[in-house]
Amino acid sequence: MVRNARAAGAAAAIVYTDAKDFGGAGAKGKRKWFPDARWLPPTGVQVGTLYYGNGDPTTPLWPSCAAGEDCERLSQGELDGSAAMPSIPALPVSARDGETILKAMGGDAAPTEWQGGEGAPMYRLGPGPAVLNLTYIGNDTLATIENVFAVIEGKEEPDRYVIIGNHRDAWTFGAVDPNSGTAAMLEIAERLSKLEKKGWRPRRTIIVCSWDAEEFALIGSTEWVEDNMDMLASRAIAYLNVDITVFGPGGFRPRATPQLDQLIKEASKMVQDPDDPSQTLYDTMIRHHPPIDRVAGAGTDFAAFLQYIGVPSLDMSYGTMASVWGLIALRLADDEILPLNYVSYASELEKCTKLVEGGCTGCPVSFAPLHKSIDQLRKAANKIHKEKMRDLNLSMSNPNFKSQVKERTRSRGSTQGGCDRQARTVAFGSDDRRACTMVATDGWMLAAADGS
Ligand SMILES: [Zn+2]
Numbered sequence: 039m040v041r042n043a044r045a046a047g048a049a050a051a052i053v054y055t056d057a058k059d060f061g062g063a064g065a066k067g068k069r070k071w072f073p074d075a076r077w078l079p080p081t082g083v084q085v086g087t088l089y090y091g092n093g094d095p096t097t098p099l100w101p102s103c104a105a106g107e108d109c110e111r112l113s114q115g116e117l118d119g120s121a122a123m124p125s126i127p128a129l130p131v132s133a134r135d136g137e138t139i140l141k142a143m144g145g146d147a148a149p150t151e152w153q154g155g156e157g158a159p160m161y162r163l164g165p166g167p168a169v170l171n172l173t174y175i176g177n178d179t180l181a182t183i184e185n186v187f188a189v190i191e192g193k194e195e196p197d198r199y200v201i202i203g204n205h206r207d208a209w210t211f212g213a214v215d216p217n218s219g220t221a222a223m224l225e226i227a228e229r230l231s232k233l234e235k236k237g238w239r240p241r242r243t244i245i246v247c248s249w250d251a252e253e254f255a256l257i258g259s260t261e262w263v264e265d266n267m268d269m270l271a272s273r274a275i276a277y278l279n280v281d282i283t284v285f286g287p288g289g290f291r292p293r294a295t296p297q298l299d300q301l302i303k304e305a306s307k308m309v310q311d312p313d314d315p316s317q318t319l320y321d322t323m324i325r326h327h328p329p330i331d332r333v334a335g336a337g338t339d340f341a342a343f344l345q346y347i348g349v350p351s352l353d354m355s356y357g358t359m360a361s362v363w364g365l366i367a368l369r370l371a372d373d374e375i376l377p378l379n380y381v382s383y384a385s386e387l388e389k390c391t392k393l394v395e396g397g398c399t400g401c402p403v404s405f406a407p408l409h410k411s412i413d414q415l416r417k418a419a420n421k422i423h424k425e426k427m428r429d430l431n432l433s434m435s436n437p438n439f440k441s442q443v444k445e446r447t448r449s450r451g452s453t454q455g456g457c458d459r460q461a462r463t464v465a466f467g468s469d470d471r472r473a474c475t476m477v478a479t480d481g482w483m484l485a486a487a488d489g490s
Contacts, residue, residue: 142168205252
């Protein structure tokens with residue numbers, strides 16, 4: 039937006055969120071804002087970053103360092119000339135102030151889709167006759183940010199990482215974004231600590247990350263990924279992000295890369311819906327179409343993991359997030375066979391290819407190689423899935439299965455393979471009792487299948 043303004047020769051920009059888009063679309067008298075509804079009131083000011091990129095703007099695509107330390111950075115001149123920087127001052131104002139300014143403008147009427155809601159003044163394109171004075175005092179400070187990490191080293195595959203993340207900085211007070219997510223992450227950390235005290239160690243390493251400077255363009259997570267790119271590309275199994283948990287209405291709406299779909303479905307079946315205890319999170323999720331959205335864009339900290347190094351990623355928002363978030367992390371950290379399912383990935387790729395193909399009718403481009411590759415992926419994914427199911431069924435139909443499980447549990451200790459039923463039940467609370475039992479049983483099945 040501000041980039042376009044700069045390109046059009048603007049000296050500065052005033053940015054606001056129209057009331058129409060935040061609870062102001064209804065007929066007069068029916069519009070509701072906070073504190074009567076969840077919408078931003080017309081006096082509220084929405085803020086956000088205007089940097090058209092991710093990470094530290096002075097170190098695009100390479101790791102940054104603390105202020106005062108020596109690392110390569112773009113100069114001020116290079117930054118000013120960068121297409122990614124707004125390079126003109128911009129001030130966010132409220133919808134009420136925005137409308138007041140627009141009332142003072144003349145010229146041609148703006149296009150219909152640019153106009154405000156019912157009762158709003160006619161928006162005009164100017165220029166003038168009003169003159170707006172904008173004073174900008176900026177000091178271009180270089181500041182040091184801090185990510186915080188907690189690591190539980192895996193017992194059997196310590197060089198495989200399951201990464202949980204949430205940011206810690208906020209534009210203002212951050213009650214919802216990110217503190218509601220941070221509360222859930224701290225709860226998971228506490229439960230994992232309880233498990234550890236009972237002697238549990240995950241099969242794979244779990245890394246809990248509290249990112250800094252997310253609001254300024256995902257700086258903390260992006261710089262960490264840039265700094266550890268090779269290591270993470272070979273070792274990270276999944277990145278599980280939660281930014282906001284208190285969000286709604288609308289129920290549980292996860293978004294993920296497709297190989298995590300199955301795991302999300304399984305974990306969400308294990309957690310009660312806080313709004314309706316007669317159903318699970320899965321029941322609320324499948325009412326949406328699609329039930330699981332795709333992670334796209336760069337709205338939060340999964341971006342660098344997914345877009346720079348292709349780590350399977352998810353992002354969720356809703357109450358009881360600690361339960362479903364923790365269960366997914368534990369399955370990824372503890373299942374002997376990774377709970378990733380690539381059958382849905384192949385279907386998703388096919389769907390997206392058809393979409394691109396549809397928009398490209400008559401183009402001198404062949405999609406045949408793409409379809410062929412996707413077909414190969416589907417065949418490989420189906421083969422692995424069938425083998426996994428066959429092993430599971432074999433284990434279940436084997437009369438010695440129970441004794442094998444017992445034997446294996448005894449020989450490997452009760453905390454192996456993420457199957458410490460009691461410990462998990464304690465750690466994930468009574469509402470997760472069924473979940474813990476089922477996760478543990480599943481883990482045992484895989485353990486038996488693998489061992490026999
Ligand atoms: Zn956030």
